[in-house]
Amino acid sequence: MIAEVLSHRARLFSTCLVLVACVVAQQEARAEEGPYRPVLLDQGIMRQHDWAVAVMREDGRYGGQRPCLLIVTGPRSRHGEDGFKGYSKTCSALPLGGRPNIVSVTTGEDAEVSIFGVAFRPRVRSVYLDFGPDGSLRVRLKQLNDRQMQIAGVRPIRYAAFALRGDRCLQQVIGYGKAGGEIYRGPIDQCPEHAE
Numbered sequence: 001m002i003a004e005v006l007s008h009r010a011r012l013f014s015t016c017l018v019l020v021a022c023v024v025a026q027q028e029a030r031a032e033e034g035p036y037r038p039v040l041l042d043q044g045i046m047r048q049h050d051w052a053v054a055v056m057r058e059d060g061r062y063g064g065q066r067p068c069l070l071i072v073t074g075p076r077s078r079h080g081e082d083g084f085k086g087y088s089k090t091c092s093a094l095p096l097g098g099r100p101n102i103v104s105v106t107t108g109e110d111a112e113v114s115i116f117g118v119a120f121r122p123r124v125r126s127v128y129l130d131f132g133p134d135g136s137l138r139v140r141l142k143q144l145n146d147r148q149m150q151i152a153g154v155r156p157i158r159y160a161a162f163a164l165r166g167d168r169c170l171q172q173v174i175g176y177g178k179a180g181g182e183i184y185r186g187p188i189d190q191c192p193e194h195a196e
Contacts, residue, residue, distance in 0.1 A: 036153035038070060039144070042161035046113045050074045053103075053117040053161035055144065057153040058091040066091045067154040069103040069117040094121050094157065098175050098184030104192035106167045114168040114192050119159045124175035124183050127160065132171045137162075167192070 036057045043052035051073050058066040068091035092101035101119040106112050118127065122143060129137045141158035149156060169191040175184035 037151055039148045039152040041069075041117065041142075041159055044163055046163045047108060047111040047165065049107050049113050051105075051107070051113070051115045051163050053115065055119070055148075055152050055154060055157065055159065056089075064153045065155055066093050067101065067119060067152070067157055069101055069119055069159075071103050071105045071115050071117055073105055073107040073115065092119070094119065094155075096121070098124060099186060100124075100127075100173060100175065100184070100188075102170065102173075102188065102190050104170065104190055106192040111165075112167045113163050113165060115161075115163045116168075116170065116190075116192075117159065117161045118173070119157045120175055120184070122156045122158050123177055124158055125178050126176045128172075128174040128176070129170055130172035130174075131164075131168045134166065134168050137164075 038054040038056040041053045041055055043050070045051075051071065054070045054072075056068045056070055057063040058068050068089050070087060070089045072087045088103055088105045090101055090103045092099075094101055098120065103117045104114060106114045116129075118129075118139075118141075120127070120141060124141060126138065126140045129139060131137070139160045139162070141160050143158045144152070144154070144156060170188050171190075173184065173186055173188050174182060177183045
């Protein structure tokens with residue numbers, strides 16, 4: 001009789017352990033999908049237009065493997081979230097071949113401003129951006145820190161975010177590694193969307 005009671009308690013105890021393990025696993029899965037938020041990469045004001053570039057997680061279970069770049073714009077005369085006129089977003093898995101994730105927007109009517117966000121895998125340290133007849137730019141990329149990756153729920157990336165005067169089209173990107181060697185070279189046909 002005592003053996004039966006102990007055996008019943010042992011089964012009950014093991015069932016409780018299984019239930020607790022299931023609850024913990026479910027909570028960890030929810031935490032993994034978690035309450036992620038966009039992380040600001042850079043912001044500024046040019047020709048009376050506010051702009052900001054952020055990184056965020058794509059929706060879904062594996063969204064952290066496809067970081068999204070988001071640009072928001074708005075006129076300087078308005079403040080707060082309601083002041084933003086528009087946004088543009090692109091997401092990319094950032095393949096091993098080095099192809100970047102690029103998002104761009106042009107805002108303004110008489111005094112246009114082009115805003116760009118570019119993201120690469122961490123092995124790309126700097127980039128050469130060719131805007132054709134509008135010139136070129138060499139940029140040292142910044143890297144998301146551990147806290148930023150945790151908040152946004154994304155994989156490690158290096159990035160640049162900036163604004164330029166005028167309506168610019170990015171025609172070519174060359175990515176360079178730590179020692180200065182070329183990692184990626186590709187034609188890019190990236191003309192900014194026009195924010196409304």
